């Protein structure tokens with residue numbers, strides 16, 4: 001496998017509003033690059049490239065209501081996306097998984113359930129990821145990327161991800177599409193987080209409605225309409241959506257120390 005070059009930057013350097021996006025090479029913390037053994041333990045936030053592409057990533061699906069409609073919009077725009085799925089849902093809706101793959105997109109691991117990995121010890125974490133991986137293999141998918149729920153994990157768990165051969169895939173920006181809002185507003189927030197090499201987090205479902213803040217409304221907006229508007233806006237700026245794997249082939253991975261410190 002080709003060795004991926006990795007730049008380690010500060011988390012704030014990846015903030016699209018911070019103005020440093022696209023200048024990662026000059027901001028890396030290790031002047032001579034990150035040693036490869038260490039690089040695989042970092043979470044990838046985005047990619048250092050000047051090419052007009054970004055990774056569109058969807059979490060928490062597949063969802064029988066939203067995912068097929070989102071796939072239609074992606075096909076219309078010639079866009080590709082990565083779906084980080086709940087693997088129990090993927091097994092239940094293997095027809096949707098096949099549709100995702102047939103559309104030229106990719107399917108990767110988000111987890112068997114949406115519990116934060118901070119509640120799990122290393123052994124339990126390891127078993128969880130291994131079983132999630134097997135779930136996907138049972139529907140014909142060989143995952144290479146893993147995105148933990150809430151993007152929460154510990155350093156010891158990163159090592160387990162590395163040993164399992166998966167790459168820890170995070171994101172550089174999102175549209176806050178886990179709460180209800182107007183389609184135009186969500187699309188605008190998403191488009192504002194897109195730059196060459198960005199990894200945009202979106203949701204084709206919401207896996208954990210029970211954790212919503214009591215004052216927040218659960219999403220009931222049209223997710224297909226949101227991505228239609230967002231991709232139109234990206235096209236105006238000359239940007240095309242690709243899968244995360246494809247984006248990783250376009251330049252050095254940009255990582256930050258993103259794990260949680262604390263007990264266990």
Ligand SMILES: [Zn+2]
Nearest residue numbers: 059060149150
């Ligand atoms: Zn999620």
